Amino acid sequence: MLFAPASFAKDMAQPTLSEQDSTFLNMASGACAAQDFSGLFEAMARSDAVVRRYSSDKITLAGNGEVREIDHDGYHDFPVALLDYSWVTRASAAAAGESLNAKIQFLSLEMNQSQENSWRVDYALTDEEGGSPVPNGKPSGSLLFEPKGNCWELVSVSTD
Numbered sequence: 001m002l003f004a005p006a007s008f009a010k011d012m013a014q015p016t017l018s019e020q021d022s023t024f025l026n027m028a029s030g031a032c033a034a035q036d037f038s039g040l041f042e043a044m045a046r047s048d049a050v051v052r053r054y055s056s057d058k059i060t061l062a063g064n065g066e067v068r069e070i071d072h073d074g075y076h077d078f079p080v081a082l083l084d085y086s087w088v089t090r091a092s093a094a095a096a097g098e099s100l101n102a103k104i105q106f107l108s109l110e111m112n113q114s115q116e117n118s119w120r121v122d123y124a125l126t127d128e129e130g131g132s133p134v135p136n137g138k139p140s141g142s143l144l145f146e147p148k149g150n151c152w153e154l155v156s157v158s159t160d
Contacts, residue, residue, distance in 0.1 A: 021049035028054060032151035037119050038111065040152060041145075045082045051075070055154040056146070063141070063159035072154075079123065079139055079157070080107060086129050089139060108133050119145040119152060 017025070024047035031039030043050045055072040081093035087107040088096075095102035106129045110122045125137030133140070141159035145152040 017049055021047050024050050025053060028151075032149075035150070037113070037145070037152060041080075041111070041119075041121060042082060044078060044154070045080045045087070048076070048078070051078045051154065054151065056148075059154060060156040061158075062156070075157075077157070078154075079141065079159075080109070080121075080143075087123070089125070104129075105139075106131065117147045117152075121145070 024043045027046075028040050028043035028050045031037070031043060040050075040054065044054060052072065055075060057072055058069045059072055059075050060067065060069050061075075077090075079090055081088050081090045083093045083096060083104065086104075087109050089105040089107060092102065092105040096104055106126045107123045108126045108131075112120050112122075114120070121143045122140075123142070124133035124140040126132060127134050139159060141157065143154060144156035144158075146155045
């Protein structure tokens with residue numbers, strides 16, 4: 001009978017990382033070491049592996065009049081992506097990867113830091129790249145990050 005260390009068994013359960021995900025995880029680690037929240041957020045917008053690594057064990061989801069808590073392994077809906085150097089919806093970034101004719105939905109972001117070093121990122125659909133938020137435009141919402149160790153973790157996602 002063979003025995004493997006617990007860490008080996010845990011590593012086997014994790015999906016194999018692409019070179020791109022490894023690069024963004026390194027980017028996130030460097031951002032944390034430099035206490036650079038915007039660098040961490042950019043890495044999260046570029047990689048689901050970074051979102052998984054820097055999310056709380058439980059994430060609170062609020063929207064449509066409901067509030068629920070899910071395990072971070074079950075969260076696959078990070079709403080923000082970076083396409084070139086523009087903030088866009090994750091869905092439109094995926095569509096752009098599949099079709100050159102895809103409609104890109106641009107987002108306006110506002111990042112605010114609390115005195116306790118928590119960060120809230122508000123996002124809203126815009127009428128064009130760098131434009132003004134669309135009144136009652138969807139998607140819109142906020143992401144809340146709490147300090148953990150020398151970094152932050154996603155703890156809450158609210159949608160309007």
